[in-house]
Amino acid sequence: MITLMLTDPFMQRALLAALLVGVTAPVVGTYLVQRKLSLLGDGIGHVALTGVALGWLVGVGAGLTPNDALAVPGAVVAAVVGSVLIEVVRRRGRTSGDLALAIMFYGGIAGGVLLIGIAGGSAGNLMQYLFGSISTVSDADLWLTVVLSAVVLTVGVGLRHALFSVSHDEEFAVASGLPVWALNVVVAVVSALTVTVAMRVVGLLLVSALMIVPVAVAQQVTHAFGRTMLTASVVGVVVCVSGLTITYWHNVSPGATIVVLAIAVYAVVSLVAPLLTRGRPAGDPHPDLPDDVDLPAAATERAAAAAKECR
Amino acid sequence: MRMSTDHPAVTVVEARALHFRAGASHILRGVDLTVRRGEVVALLGANGSGKSTLVKSLVGINAPTQGEARLLGAPVGSGVDWSRVGYVPQRSGAGGGIPSTAQEVVASGLLHGRRLRLPRGWRERVAAALDQVGLGDRGGDPVHLLSGGQQQRILIARALVREPDLLILDEPVAGVDVASQEAFAATMRRLVDDGLTVLVVLHELGELEPLVTRAVVLGHGKVVHDGAPPRPREDHDRAGHRHQHPHADDNTLGEQARALDLEVRP
Numbered sequence: 001m002i003t004l005m006l007t008d009p010f011m012q013r014a015l016l017a018a019l020l021v022g023v024t025a026p027v028v029g030t031y032l033v034q035r036k037l038s039l040l041g042d043g044i045g046h047v048a049l050t051g052v053a054l055g056w057l058v059g060v061g062a063g064l065t066p067n068d069a070l071a072v073p074g075a076v077v078a079a080v081v082g083s084v085l086i087e088v089v090r091r092r093g094r095t096s097g098d099l100a101l102a103i104m105f106y107g108g109i110a111g112g113v114l115l116i117g118i119a120g121g122s123a124g125n126l127m128q129y130l131f132g133s134i135s136t137v138s139d140a141d142l143w144l145t146v147v148l149s150a151v152v153l154t155v156g157v158g159l160r161h162a163l164f165s166v167s168h169d170e171e172f173a174v175a176s177g178l179p180v181w182a183l184n185v186v187v188a189v190v191s192a193l194t195v196t197v198a199m200r201v202v203g204l205l206l207v208s209a210l211m212i213v214p215v216a217v218a219q220q221v222t223h224a225f226g227r228t229m230l231t232a233s234v235v236g237v238v239v240c241v242s243g244l245t246i247t248y249w250h251n252v253s254p255g256a257t258i259v260v261l262a263i264a265v266y267a268v269v270s271l272v273a274p275l276l277t278r279g280r281p282a283g284d285p286h287p288d289l290p291d292d293v294d295l296p297a298a299a300t301e302r303a304a305a306a307a308k309e310c311r
Numbered sequence: 312m313r314m315s316t317d318h319p320a321v322t323v324v325e326a327r328a329l330h331f332r333a334g335a336s337h338i339l340r341g342v343d344l345t346v347r348r349g350e351v352v353a354l355l356g357a358n359g360s361g362k363s364t365l366v367k368s369l370v371g372i373n374a375p376t377q378g379e380a381r382l383l384g385a386p387v388g389s390g391v392d393w394s395r396v397g398y399v400p401q402r403s404g405a406g407g408g409i410p411s412t413a414q415e416v417v418a419s420g421l422l423h424g425r426r427l428r429l430p431r432g433w434r435e436r437v438a439a440a441l442d443q444v445g446l447g448d449r450g451g452d453p454v455h456l457l458s459g460g461q462q463q464r465i466l467i468a469r470a471l472v473r474e475p476d477l478l479i480l481d482e483p484v485a486g487v488d489v490a491s492q493e494a495f496a497a498t499m500r501r502l503v504d505d506g507l508t509v510l511v512v513l514h515e516l517g518e519l520e521p522l523v524t525r526a527v528v529l530g531h532g533k534v535v536h537d538g539a540p541p542r543p544r545e546d547h548d549r550a551g552h553r554h555q556h557p558h559a560d561d562n563t564l565g566e567q568a569r570a571l572d573l574e575v576r577p
């Protein structure tokens with residue numbers, strides 16, 4: 001049965017795309033959560049919709065077949081422009097990131113629906129981008145996915161220490177002479193690329209879930225940045241590949257299945273994790289340091305007794 | 312670069328007629344400050360007098376609206392050799408949405424300028440820096456679960472890990488217990504003997520008192536005193552004795568004493 005699935009060329013392409021998205025989305029999601037910009041992926045997703053429609057419009061104008069040949073490149077361009085714009089707004093600090101995101105959400109959807117209408121399509125044409133259409137992944141799509149994922153992973157993993165520094169304490173990064181603005185733009189661009197990569201697999205509306213939910217799972221089990229990123233990627237791959245496998249046998253939406261699966265993992269882990277960490281305490285949490293004040297003898301004795309209790 | 316600073320009178324930190332405005336408020340109003348190689352300069356002043364704003368202008372976080380700041384002979388910016396500068400911010404409200412370990416935070420101190428990847432042997436250097444602040448066994452602990460004073464010591468380790476020639480510290484020992492302050496002062500003494508230059512914002516000279524070679528007092532965004540550090544209190548009964556005694560033979564110190572008074576009165 002498994003071999004049947006693995007020899008199906010559609011499924012091969014879909015599985016490879018799911019695998020790549022499963023690894024990359026959580027890597028980028030880790031930086032977004034770190035910067036408290038969990039919803040940025042959603043904002044970019046909405047703007048990418050305008051890009052899809054714009055690509056469609058240009059494709060129709062140029063008489064290309066199929067009409068949507070430029071939809072994905074359009075999404076890439078719009079997502080990159082949108083995310084860099086958000087970074088500019090954040091830097092200026094006039095509008096809060098929150099408000100800028102809200103405006104992006106509405107503008108992206110409205111622009112997409114408006115443009116697709118002008119291009120002679122209907123909002124229905126946008127559905128495959130909103131909810132994903134992994135079963136229609138073509139060779140060209142797959143190549144684009146491979147290339148973009150490679151870029152995202154090289155940057156996201158290769159520059160992780162610098163990106164961590166900037167996301168963790170931006171002022172300190174500035175005071176270290178790091179190219180903070182460039183690194184922030186890198187995060188923005190990489191997020192945009194990830195959104196467009198994941199668009200085919202889970203759809204623009206659910207992209208952000210794939211970036212954020214695996215990170216939420218990882219946070220339950222680890223308290224280190226590096227390990228959060230690694231764990232989140234493993235979770236991402238597992239839910240993407242298993243979700244897709246389910247949809248090979250049952251006729252359900254792959255994007256939705258993957259996201260529901262991720263949330264189920266989150267629920268189970270948050271129930272189980274406290275039981276795992278409840279083991280014995282790790283030793284005396286109070287360091288053995290001299291007190292700041294001179295204590296009377298009785299108090300010193302009590303302190304020594306208290307230290308013994310903790311051991 | 313390094314050669315030139317071996318000359319004793321080389322200027323390491325320089326601010327010339329520095330102004331900083333935030334919106335309508337004029338926070339720094341023409342500050343001149345010079346720190347030469349090997350000096351340990353204490354920057355004093357009441358709450359809100361502009362100490363942190365000045366320090367942030369010196370390290371490039373605040374862009375001065377007027378005037379110039381130079382570090383190690385270069386205008387603050389990409390021309391500065393950041394590998395030689397360490398900075399400890401006043402309390403870090405920083406820390407993102409994901410917990411990170413002490414080791415990860417201290418390691419970020421090894422990145423500077425164009426160095427975007429950790430150097431070889433970074434683990435050993437991070438461990439050594441954590442040892443210096445007495446937290447050698449806490450490298451794997453998430454920073455947000457450490458106590459306030461321990462978190463402050465992590466920030467010190469993050470600045471020390473780079474092995475800088477110039478340290479700019481903004482209240483590095485606020486909330487740190489006396490034993491750790493002593494340890495910090497001992498580390499500073501050793502580094503200063505090796506040629507470290509320090510600009511440190513303080514409210515009390517405390518354990519660093521013997522090291523401080525000069526004090527600069529800010530008041531209302533201006534330098535109101537630049538010279539001998541205030542003498543230690545004669546009397547350690549803090550509740551009854553809040554006054555910093557002015558140095559007898561320096562009449563600008565009267566002003567300084569007033570500036571320091573502001574910080575203890577609510």
Ligand SMILES: Nc1ncnc2c1ncn2[C@@H]1O[C@H](COP(=O)(O)OP(=O)(O)OP(=O)(O)O)[C@@H](O)[C@H]1O
Pocket residue numbers: 333334336338356357358359360361362363364365401
């Ligand atoms: N970005 C800003 N916008 C508006 N006001 C600011 C800004 N930064 C600083 N201030 C104001 O400037 C004054 C000086 O602040 P600063 O942090 O430099 O004081 P400080 O001397 O470090 O005080 P403390 O001893 O409490 O640390 C304060 O009144 C503060 O409210």
Ligand SMILES: [Mg+2]
Pocket residue numbers: 362363364401481
């Ligand atoms: Mg301050």
